[in-house]
Amino acid sequence: MRKIYFYCYDLPEKKDWLRQSMEDLSKCLALPPAEIYYEFAELPADYESDIDNILNDDKDDLHCYEAALIEYFSKKQSQVSSLLVICSEKSPFRKKALALLPHALWGIATHSFSATYALYDQYIVWHEMLHLLGADDCYDIDKGDRGPNCGSPNCIMQYEALKINVGEWPFLCNNNISMIKRRLERWNNN
Ligand SMILES: [Zn+2]
Numbered sequence: 001m002r003k004i005y006f007y008c009y010d011l012p013e014k015k016d017w018l019r020q021s022m023e024d025l026s027k028c029l030a031l032p033p034a035e036i037y038y039e040f041a042e043l044p045a046d047y048e049s050d051i052d053n054i055l056n057d058d059k060d061d062l063h064c065y066e067a068a069l070i071e072y073f074s075k076k077q078s079q080v081s082s083l084l085v086i087c088s089e090k091s092p093f094r095k096k097a098l099a100l101l102p103h104a105l106w107g108i109a110t111h112s113f114s115a116t117y118a119l120y121d122q123y124i125v126w127h128e129m130l131h132l133l134g135a136d137d138c139y140d141i142d143k144g145d146r147g148p149n150c151g152s153p154n155c156i157m158q159y160e161a162l163k164i165n166v167g168e169w170p171f172l173c174n175n176n177i178s179m180i181k182r183r184l185e186r187w188n189n190n
Pocket residue numbers: 109127128131136137157
């Protein structure tokens with residue numbers, strides 16, 4: 001099964017908070033109606049400075065960061081892993097991400113790399129983490145639709161995934177539950 005690591009990029013003081021938050025997300029996902037069993041992993045300490053170097057690099061596109069991370073993990077442990085990073089509002093990485101994607105006010109996500117820099121609400125971090133598990137956005141900001149447009153009024157994959165809009169579990173629509181299950185199945189078979 002593919003690993004998804006989580007890492008505090010320039011926020012070492014948030015380590016315990018992030019670990020707890022990731023455990024809480026796993027507990028939610030394990031409940032009906034999802035019953036998805038998946039544990040996220042803390043980035044090994046001896047990977048940290050290499051990951052910092054990759055993120056500190058100036059790249060033209062978010063997919064270039066993703067590609068560099070995939071290459072790194074593949075070399076380091078001969079398997080592909082995904083990575084969620086949290087960074088401070090002041091971090092240079094946030095600046096770069098916003099320059100590349102101006103509407104990404106809370107965070108960004110590609111297939112196997114996501115970053116979030118809006119840490120006043122753990123639901124934002126969960127939203128970006130769920131992308132790495134296979135969830136899609138339930139909004140279309142280009143059409144002015146902030147969502148959720150999936151029929152689940154408190155779906156966490158809406159544009160503003162704040163506690164006030166999301167609330168208690170279950171906060172994931174059926175479509176995204178199926179998508180996550182499909183991705184995990186694929187990982188399981190590889
Ligand atoms: Zn999203």
